[in-house]
Structures are given as structure tokens and as C-alpha cells.
Amino acid sequence: MYSARLLSNSCLRVSLSKPLARAAVQPVLSKHLPQLSFATTAVSRSSGDHVRMWTAERAVSIAQIPAILIPFLHTTPVTDALFCTLAVLHSHWGIEAIAVDYIRPSLFNGSTVIPNIAVALVWALSAFTLGALYYFAYTDVGIINAIKMLWKL
Numbered sequence: 001m002y003s004a005r006l007l008s009n010s011c012l013r014v015s016l017s018k019p020l021a022r023a024a025v026q027p028v029l030s031k032h033l034p035q036l037s038f039a040t041t042a043v044s045r046s047s048g049d050h051v052r053m054w055t056a057e058r059a060v061s062i063a064q065i066p067a068i069l070i071p072f073l074h075t076t077p078v079t080d081a082l083f084c085t086l087a088v089l090h091s092h093w094g095i096e097a098i099a100v101d102y103i104r105p106s107l108f109n110g111s112t113v114i115p116n117i118a119v120a121l122v123w124a125l126s127a128f129t130l131g132a133l134y135y136f137a138y139t140d141v142g143i144i145n146a147i148k149m150l151w152k153l
Helices: 002-009 019-032 050-073 077-102 113-139 143-152
Strands: none
Touching: 050 077, 050 143, 077 113, 077 143, 113 143
8 A cells, every 4th residue: 555655646657567667666666665674683694504404404303213213122232322322413403403593692782602601501411411321321221221121110
């Protein structure tokens, strides 16, 4: 409605069916129409190859299907380690995405100190979890056997 009023009021009665006329009217309309944006921060360039990362995340997610089933059929230290590694890797990527998305520098007046600390804590938590699971698998009955023992209760 606003753009129709603008066209009639500014004497730009041009046939918009012609491509050349449409190209001439569009810059005029974009100056008068309000810009709609829901962004709270300026767009910044990101680093890294996100396509490869997404592919790796999908590969780990797909690999988890047999990595969850096979250890229960044939339990070995290798299947325990594979189960633990893929579970921690999958969890790490998910928690890291949450930390990066929700603890961003714009919430702290552009300071990257707290977001960097949050990401470092995610790395520390993932490393500790993986180490603890490997330790339990090596020194005790193993992760899968522990789950089987819980099921027997």
C-alpha cells in the first residue's frame, strides 16, 4: 500500500512490466521504503570451512548408529573406545555450538574474553569426559559392560 501511494504521489507512473522501467523504479522505491532487519549486530566475516565441518558432523552422526549397536553385540576395548570417542565428539560439537551461539561478544560489549573462556571450558569438559571414559574403560569393566550390568539390575 505504501509503495502504491509512493508511485502515485511521486508521478512515477511507469509500466512496471518492462524490465528497464522496473530497474529505474526499484532504487527510488528502496530509498522510500523502510528497511526491515532483525539483526542486532553487524555482520562479521567468519573463518573456517563450514562445509567440511558440517560434513564431518554428519559423518560422525551417521557413524554413531553402528557404533552404538555393534559394541552391544561384540564388546571389545576397541568398540568401547569407538563408542566413547564418537559420543564425546558429537556432544562436544553440540555444546560448542551452544556456547558460540549464546555466549557471543555482542553480549559483553564486544569483548571476547568471556566467550573465549566459555569455549575453553567446553574443550576442557570434553577432554575431561573423554579421559574419564577411557580411564573407566581401561581400568574397570568397560562402558558397554557397565551398561549391560545396569540393565541386569
